[in-house]
Amino acid sequence: MSRSSYRPAPSLLFVATLAACAAAHAAPQATTLDAVNVTAASETEQARAALKRVPGAGNVVDLADADRRLSSSADVLAYQPGINAQSPGNEGAKVSIRGSGINRGPGAHASGIAVSLDGLPLTGPGGTPYELLEPLWLSRAEVLRGANGLERGALALGGAINYVSRSGRDAAGLELQYEAGSRGYQKRSVGYGGATGQVDYYLTYTDTEADGYQRHAASDGKGAMANLGWQITPGLETRFFVRYRETNHETPGRLTRAQIRNDPRAANPANLAIDARRPQPGSTFIGNMTTWQIDDASSLQAGLAYHKYPMDLNESLYRQQLDYSNLNATLDYRHRHRLFGRDSVTTLGLRVTHDLDADVRETLRFASNGYAAGTHTRDFSHHGTDSTLHLSNDLSLTDALHLQTGLALIHTRREVQVTWPATPERLAERQWDYAPRVGVTWQQTPQVQWFGNLSRSVEPAHPWSMIWGSNQYFAAGNGASSGRQRAPVHLDNQTATTLELGARGDAALGRWELTGYYARVLHELLSVEVVPVPNLFVAENNASPTVHRGIEAALDSTLWEGREGRLGLRQAYTFSDFRYRHDAQFGRNRLPGLPRHYYQAELRYAHPTGFYAALNTEYASAVFVDYANSVRADGHVVVGSRVGFDAPSGRWQAWAELRNIGDRHYAATVTPGYNDAGRDVARSTPGEGRGVYAGLRWRFD
Numbered sequence: 001m002s003r004s005s006y007r008p009a010p011s012l013l014f015v016a017t018l019a020a021c022a023a024a025h026a027a028p029q030a031t032t033l034d035a036v037n038v039t040a041a042s043e044t045e046q047a048r049a050a051l052k053r054v055p056g057a058g059n060v061v062d063l064a065d066a067d068r069r070l071s072s073s074a075d076v077l078a079y080q081p082g083i084n085a086q087s088p089g090n091e092g093a094k095v096s097i098r099g100s101g102i103n104r105g106p107g108a109h110a111s112g113i114a115v116s117l118d119g120l121p122l123t124g125p126g127g128t129p130y131e132l133l134e135p136l137w138l139s140r141a142e143v144l145r146g147a148n149g150l151e152r153g154a155l156a157l158g159g160a161i162n163y164v165s166r167s168g169r170d171a172a173g174l175e176l177q178y179e180a181g182s183r184g185y186q187k188r189s190v191g192y193g194g195a196t197g198q199v200d201y202y203l204t205y206t207d208t209e210a211d212g213y214q215r216h217a218a219s220d221g222k223g224a225m226a227n228l229g230w231q232i233t234p235g236l237e238t239r240f241f242v243r244y245r246e247t248n249h250e251t252p253g254r255l256t257r258a259q260i261r262n263d264p265r266a267a268n269p270a271n272l273a274i275d276a277r278r279p280q281p282g283s284t285f286i287g288n289m290t291t292w293q294i295d296d297a298s299s300l301q302a303g304l305a306y307h308k309y310p311m312d313l314n315e316s317l318y319r320q321q322l323d324y325s326n327l328n329a330t331l332d333y334r335h336r337h338r339l340f341g342r343d344s345v346t347t348l349g350l351r352v353t354h355d356l357d358a359d360v361r362e363t364l365r366f367a368s369n370g371y372a373a374g375t376h377t378r379d380f381s382h383h384g385t386d387s388t389l390h391l392s393n394d395l396s397l398t399d400a401l402h403l404q405t406g407l408a409l410i411h412t413r414r415e416v417q418v419t420w421p422a423t424p425e426r427l428a429e430r431q432w433d434y435a436p437r438v439g440v441t442w443q444q445t446p447q448v449q450w451f452g453n454l455s456r457s458v459e460p461a462h463p464w465s466m467i468w469g470s471n472q473y474f475a476a477g478n479g480a481s482s483g484r485q486r487a488p489v490h491l492d493n494q495t496a497t498t499l500e501l502g503a504r505g506d507a508a509l510g511r512w513e514l515t516g517y518y519a520r521v522l523h524e525l526l527s528v529e530v531v532p533v534p535n536l537f538v539a540e541n542n543a544s545p546t547v548h549r550g551i552e553a554a555l556d557s558t559l560w561e562g563r564e565g566r567l568g569l570r571q572a573y574t575f576s577d578f579r580y581r582h583d584a585q586f587g588r589n590r591l592p593g594l595p596r597h598y599y600q601a602e603l604r605y606a607h608p609t610g611f612y613a614a615l616n617t618e619y620a621s622a623v624f625v626d627y628a629n630s631v632r633a634d635g636h637v638v639v640g641s642r643v644g645f646d647a648p649s650g651r652w653q654a655w656a657e658l659r660n661i662g663d664r665h666y667a668a669t670v671t672p673g674y675n676d677a678g679r680d681v682a683r684s685t686p687g688e689g690r691g692v693y694a695g696l697r698w699r700f701d
Contacts, residue, residue: 043170047142053394055404055439055451056148056500057082057515057552058159061141064170067612067644067655069179069693070135071187071208079600081513081572082145082552086668088685089212090219090249092130092278094669097145098517099548099578100158102593103527103540106669106685111525112459114154116162118227118241120287120305121328124353125384125412126462129309129324131247131283136177136189136206137225139166145552146517147437147455147498150406153330153351153388155435155458157496157519157548165227165241168193168200174700181693184211184218198231212252213688216267216276219249235293241305243285251276251315253533254671254682257625257633264665264686270533274365276315283309297337303330316536318377319365325356343396351390355383358463364480371480378484379420382463385413392437400444404453406437412460416467416488421478425487427466433458433493448505455498461491461525461540469527469539492523492542502552510557510569519548520581526591528627528674532682544583546591551575565607574598585627592624592672595635610646615639623667625683628675633684636666656694663690 044062051058059080069075073095074087085095088106096102100112109127116122117132142162144152149160171193179187186209193202207222223245231237253268253276270276287305294300308325332349339346362378364371392406410433417426439453470485502515523542531537553573560567576598578591590596597619604614617639622632639662644655667684676683 043164044140047140051142051144052449052504053402053441054144054148055402055441055453056455057145057451057502057513058148059083059141059143059145061143063135063138063140064166065646065653066135067646067653068642068657069181069185069659069695071185071210072135073130073133076133076135076138076141077143079570079572079602080143081554082515082550082574083143084574084576084594084598086687088669089214089217089252089688090210091133091221091247092249095161096594097143097158098519098550099576099591099594100156102578102591103525103672106671109462109464111462112156113158114149114152114156114160116152116160117243117285117305118165118239118287119152119162119289119301119330120241120303121330121351121353122163122285122305122307124307124326124328125355125386125414125460126324126358126382126464129280129283131221131245131280131309132223132243132285133163134206134221134223134225134245136187136191137165137204137243139164139170145515146500146519147435147453147457148500150390150408150435150437150455151347151349151392153349153390153408155388155408155410157457157459157494157498157521165225166191166193166202166204167227167229168195168202169229171202172701175697177695177697179693179695182691183213184209185691185693186210193227200229202227212250213686214252214265214267216250216272217252219247221245221247236291238288238290241285241287241289244282246280246282248279249277251278252685254684255686256680256682257631257667257684258680259682260633260667260684260686261665264689268533268682271315274314274317274534276533278315279312281310281312283307298333298335301330301332301334305329314365315533317365317368317534319363321361321363323357323359326353327356328353339393339395345394347390347392349390351388352385354385355463358383362484369480375480376420377480378418380416380418380467382416382467382488383413384415384460384463385411386460387411400442402441404437404439404441408435408437408458409433410435410458410460412493414460414463414466416463418467418486418488421474421481421486423486425472427488427490429490431460431493433460433495445505447507448503450503452499452501455500457496457498457519459494459525461493465525465527465540466491469537469541471539491525491540494521494523494525494542496521496548498548510555512555513553515552517548517550517552521546521548526627527672529671529683530674543580545581546579547581548576548578550577563608565605567603567605569601569603571601572599586629589627589629590624592626592629593670595620595623597621610648612644612646614642616641620666623670624672625670625681626673626676628677630678631676631680633667633670636664636687638662638664638666638687651699653697654695656692659691659693660687660689665689 072093074085074093077085094106154160175191177189189206191204209220226242229239253271289303311322313320390408435456437455442450466488472487498519500517504513527540556570599619602616606612622635642657668687
């Protein structure tokens with residue numbers, strides 16, 4: 001299949017417009033702030049101000065007054081440059097930044113992005129589970145793309161995402177929320193928060209249910225979150241976080257391109273035959289973050305989190321019961337001082353994620369080869385610890401020019417073994433790696449800032465991938481264990497050297513940003529589906545050298561504003577070119593799994609009375625579904641709309657939206673194969689068809 005040279009004209013025009021903004025000098029604009037003390041807004045603005053000090057790209061997503069359906073991380077991260085987030089019809093959204101986790105299918109523990117809850121690590125050595133990321137519990141999301149997460153100890157290729165919980169200081173009083181819509185979707189939530197003296201508190205309960213777009217795609221979930229803060233002294237604050245949630249969803253499986261085009265609501269027959277499903281009986285996250293402002297120049301912040309997240313996987317012929325638990329910690333010391341006669345800020349930090357339990361019991365789900373359902377087949381364990389020590393400095397060379405330098409050392413531990421039937425093969429590795437960084441920010445004018453950095457990233461393999469994808473099996477004669485993996489395999493750390501250049505600012509056309517990056521990746525961790533459901537086998541290996549390069553752009557414009565309201569347009573465009581450098585088998589083929597062009601936009605009119613209406617669109621180019629680049633999933637353009645009303649009193653909010661008005665059939669996610677030789681193999685999950693949703697929120701003091 002020949003490679004297409006097509007480039008969507010709107011995307012080119014969009015990037016060209018942003019480039020023009022970067023070159024233009026906009027006149028300063030006076031800003032008048034209302035005398036209203038709203039802590040949530042100030043914290044969001046503080047997060048945006050902190051982002052401007054980073055010599056690289058990032059996003060701050062304000063969720064305090066979201067006026068649309070928020071069912072998964074794909075909804076939370078919509079309209080954000082540099083982020084590709086797609087839902088397979090349940091909460092297991094596939095989120096990728098700069099090609100991170102490009103190989104991962106939806107619903108699996110995510111790779112390539114270090115995710116935190118309120119600054120406490122959620123991502124452990126085994127990846128990132130998703131069931132605790134309930135959107136209605138969030139005040140905002142902070143994203144540091146690529147190597148820009150170094151100061152948080154995040155060294156993965158995709159960077160870091162910190163999900164910040166709602167608190168009693170930004171969500172006081174009683175709040176009730178209800179959402180409903182197509183295909184049985186319902187979400188109910190009740191929250192209560194407030195502040196008394198030096199203590200603030202917020203508690204919320206949420207439950208959801210949906211029939212799903214595909215057949216055999218029903219899901220449900222329920223859980224609660226609590227956030228308790230205590231300002232012990234003017235310089236000492238401690239905050240406790242508790243999250244608990246249960247989820248369950250059926251797994252409809254992947255479809256062929258022909259099925260996506262003609263019958264996207266179908267389920268994969270193999271998944272139906274085995275009643276594939278993924279119960280997660282209850283995940284618990286308990287954490288504390290304590291901040292001590294030692295003096296005007298120094299602060300110390302310490303965090304500790306316990307995370308237990310058992311799973312009961314029934315997605316193949318085997319039932320795998322996993323006992324997962326982590327103990328994660330952070331420690332950060334920040335000091336303002338003079339260096340070489342210049343203002344300087346130095347940060348020293350430690351981030352540790354440690355598996356307390358990562359043990360699996362495997363049994364037969366159905367009678368097979370003379371063995372009854374429930375027959376014990378294997379026990380295995382895959383434990384790990386990732387420890388990152390990072391040191392960075394921000395030096396003011398001039399008022400406008402800042403130099404940032406940093407170095408992170410990472411120590412990884414991997415212990416993987418099949419414990420029953422007992423085998424002598426055991427992987428026990430300890431390894432050191434490093435990630436240096438140098439970057440600059442230049443505030444050319446009050447409206448325009450340029451930035452750039454040269455950084456190295458490090459991503460260790462997940463311990464489970466060292467056994468789940470092993471090519472060493474129990475030989476015949478080992479009972480029900482015959483044919484199952486018996487020994488782990490070694491995988492190297494994935495590393496990348498990335499050059500990033502960009503600019504951001506305000507101009508006559510609006511608030512804008514434009515970033516380009518080029519990453520040379522070694523030992524990229526790529527997976528491939530070797531055997532499909534029902535006897536699912538996905539192997540992960542280190543690839544030959546690859547390149548990740550791209551452009552990330554955003555523009556938020558006011559097209560018209562007057563006494564009758566405001567008409568605004570926000571746009572986000574991501575260009576991604578991920579490919580082998582010179583692979584012996586695939587040459588310079590593109591890596592499958594993500595679109596080369598991805599564009600989202602929303603045109604919104606808001607009236608001073610509180611009424612608003614919006615029209616939105618999403619475009620994604622065709623996606624290769626195998627490493628041989630022999631087959632593509634179709635590209636798509638979908639259009640949606642939304643209307644709503646925000647009561648001026650702030651006491652209630654109502655909205656209704658129509659998604660995928662044209663009922664376009666398209667592939668939302670792709671799980672790659674090796675070489676399909678042009679055959680139409682089931683590799684894609686369908687995007688959501690036409691749907692109508694509505695929501696209502698009440699607030700009481």
